Amino acid sequence: MKPFNFFERFFRFTVSRKDWFLKGYTFGVLKQLKISLMKKYYVNKNAQNNGDHEVHTGDCKYLPDTSNRKYLGEFSSCKEAVKEAKKDYSQSNGCKTCSNECHTS
Numbered sequence: 895m896k897p898f899n900f901f902e903r904f905f906r907f908t909v910s911r912k913d914w915f916l917k918g919y920t921f922g923v924l925k926q927l928k929i930s931l932m933k934k935y936y937v938n939k940n941a942q943n944n945g946d947h948e949v950h951t952g953d954c955k956y957l958p959d960t961s962n963r964k965y966l967g968e969f970s971s972c973k974e975a976v977k978e979a980k981k982d983y984s985q986s987n988g989c990k991t992c993s994n995e996c997h998t999s
């Protein structure tokens with residue numbers, strides 16, 4: 895084996911390993927990012943005065959008590975959570991405080 899070939903092989907091996915490592919790292923970062931964007935959503939079992947069942951994130955200060963809320967799941971946006979809530983309560987609406995972009999009335 896010529897020295898040149900040896901170094902070239904070694905270089906290619908290192909690059910391919912590094913590439914693999916970077917891909918794994920990038921994937922891990924994206925996964926973490928996705929997890930941090932995912933929030934737990936709950937719907938209020940009791941309707942508001944206007945008949946709306948409010949959808950809240952797990953960290954909202956207006957989150958109802960355990961007995962008055964239904965866990966919807968983890969979603970990256972309140973739109974998906976409201977969609978899920980509508981399976982149970984057709985008149986579901988995002989909370990003005992925690993899910994303002996899904997708050998319509």
Ligand SMILES: [Zn+2]
Pocket residue numbers: 949950951954955956957989990991992993
């Ligand atoms: Zn809320």
